Amino acid sequence: MKCINIASIPGDGIGREVVPQAERVLKAVAEVHGGLDFQFRSFPWSCEYYLEHGVMMPEDGLEQLKPHDAIFLGAVGNQHLVPDHISLWGLLIQIRREFEQSINMRPAKQLAGIQSPLLNPKDFDLVVIRENSEGEYSSIGGRIHQNEDEVAIQNAVFTRKGTERPMRYAFELAAKRRGHVTSATKSNGIVYSMPFWDQVFEEVSQEYPSIKTDSQHIDALAAFFVTKPAAFDVIVASNLFGDILTDIGAAIMGSIGIAPAANINVNGKYPSMFEPVHGSAPDIVGKGLANPIGQIWTAKMMLDHFGEAELGTYLLDAIESVTAKGIVTADLGGSYSTEDVTNAIIEEVKRKS
Numbered sequence: 001m002k003c004i005n006i007a008s009i010p011g012d013g014i015g016r017e018v019v020p021q022a023e024r025v026l027k028a029v030a031e032v033h034g035g036l037d038f039q040f041r042s043f044p045w046s047c048e049y050y051l052e053h054g055v056m057m058p059e060d061g062l063e064q065l066k067p068h069d070a071i072f073l074g075a076v077g078n079q080h081l082v083p084d085h086i087s088l089w090g091l092l093i094q095i096r097r098e099f100e101q102s103i104n105m106r107p108a109k110q111l112a113g114i115q116s117p118l119l120n121p122k123d124f125d126l127v128v129i130r131e132n133s134e135g136e137y138s139s140i141g142g143r144i145h146q147n148e149d150e151v152a153i154q155n156a157v158f159t160r161k162g163t164e165r166p167m168r169y170a171f172e173l174a175a176k177r178r179g180h181v182t183s184a185t186k187s188n189g190i191v192y193s194m195p196f197w198d199q200v201f202e203e204v205s206q207e208y209p210s211i212k213t214d215s216q217h218i219d220a221l222a223a224f225f226v227t228k229p230a231a232f233d234v235i236v237a238s239n240l241f242g243d244i245l246t247d248i249g250a251a252i253m254g255s256i257g258i259a260p261a262a263n264i265n266v267n268g269k270y271p272s273m274f275e276p277v278h279g280s281a282p283d284i285v286g287k288g289l290a291n292p293i294g295q296i297w298t299a300k301m302m303l304d305h306f307g308e309a310e311l312g313t314y315l316l317d318a319i320e321s322v323t324a325k326g327i328v329t330a331d332l333g334g335s336y337s338t339e340d341v342t343n344a345i346i347e348e349v350k351r352k353s
């Protein structure tokens with residue numbers, strides 16, 4: 001029996017609704033497999049935890065997470081309780097940084113039965129590789145003075161290693177897909193980091209002569225995600241650009257509620273973390289409206305990560321069988337609850353075995 005030990009962090013808002021549902025699906029998948037088991041240990045770290053303890057996670061939080069094979073996270077953030085920059089940096093971003101999860105992989109494609117808001121989406125199937133450890137999301141800068149003299153300075157950090165890493169990852173991935181990498185740049189406006197980004201992209205691309213490349217300014221690229229998403233295979237982007245692009249990727253799939261993501265540690269020193277693209281969705285919390293598919297598709301990415309790609313495909317097929325039947329939540333125009341959709345997916349997982 002192969003046992004995978006998972007640290008679960010449901011976090012805030014709908015994270016607490018979708019994580020337990022996705023765990024049920026993983027248990028069902030493991031049963032079908034027969035030789036696989038998931039053990040979940042749940043951690044209560046969240047904004048409520050912060051109000052009680054003054055921190056998003058205990059001082060030895062990372063030590064507690066480290067022995068696990070992976071982290072399965074829902075969402076972090078509740079602006080009504082804790083400012084977002086404190087809650088996200090105290091938990092989510094800290095884990096990404098300290099566990100050197102330098103790659104954020106976010107696929108976007110059309111699922112059966114789900115209507116894209118685009119008139120003619122043409123079966124797009126793309127993956128954004130987002131730099132996940134530095135860039136525009138760096139805590140370097142500061143605030144000084146008061147009132148009309150107030151100044152805020154925010155530095156972006158682009159190291160050669162941190163820039164090469166997601167690019168190499170994108171090229172390796174493209175080699176297994178349709179062989180095309182697009183680089184998201186903005187070297188016409190950001191005069192130091194982006195010309196550096198372009199130069200590194202050019203250099204790394206020399207190592208992969210069989211992969212086609214192009215480079216697009218992020219503003220145009222964001223528009224192309226809407227007008228011709230089928231033109232893209234793998235896109236490599238900085239932390240901020242990738243963050244924005246992947247919400248567009250989610251939107252053109254039909255809902256941010258279905259978009260999956262993986263924060264990957266590539267050096268094997270720490271666990272990787274799997275969490276959907278969406279946040280804690282305070283506007284729909286507690287109503288059974290949360291779409292569980294983003295979290296469940298994220299579980300599929302976790303299966304892939306553990307070398308169970310066949311099982312991962314099996315799970316995605318089960319998800320698509322359910323969406324094809326129109327068993328979907330309100331964000332996709334349906335009237336089914338979080339639990340209804342999960343139950344239908346579990347039934348499909350068991351039926352197909």
Ligand SMILES: NC(=O)C1=CN([C@@H]2O[C@H](COP(=O)(O)OP(=O)(O)OC[C@H]3O[C@@H](n4cnc5c(N)ncnc54)[C@H](O)[C@@H]3O)[C@@H](O)[C@H]2O)C=CC1
Nearest residue numbers: 075076077078079084257278279280281283284290291331
């Ligand atoms: N990785 C993470 O943990 C992230 C955390 N956040 C945090 O979450 C909080 C809310 O952020 P927002 O900007 O509102 O983004 P959000 O992704 O939570 O919500 C945006 C919109 O999408 C809808 N939505 C999101 N997930 C859904 C699901 N599974 N099913 C149905 N509808 C869904 C929401 O109802 C809302 O209308 C903030 O505190 C933010 O900082 C935001 C993005 C990512």
Ligand SMILES: CC(=O)C(=O)O
Nearest residue numbers: 088092243277278279
């Ligand atoms: C924080 C956020 O928006 C993200 O990780 O996508």
Ligand SMILES: [K+]
Nearest residue numbers: 074075276278
């Ligand atoms: K999330």
Ligand SMILES: [Mn+2]
Nearest residue numbers: 243244247277
């Ligand atoms: Mn985001």
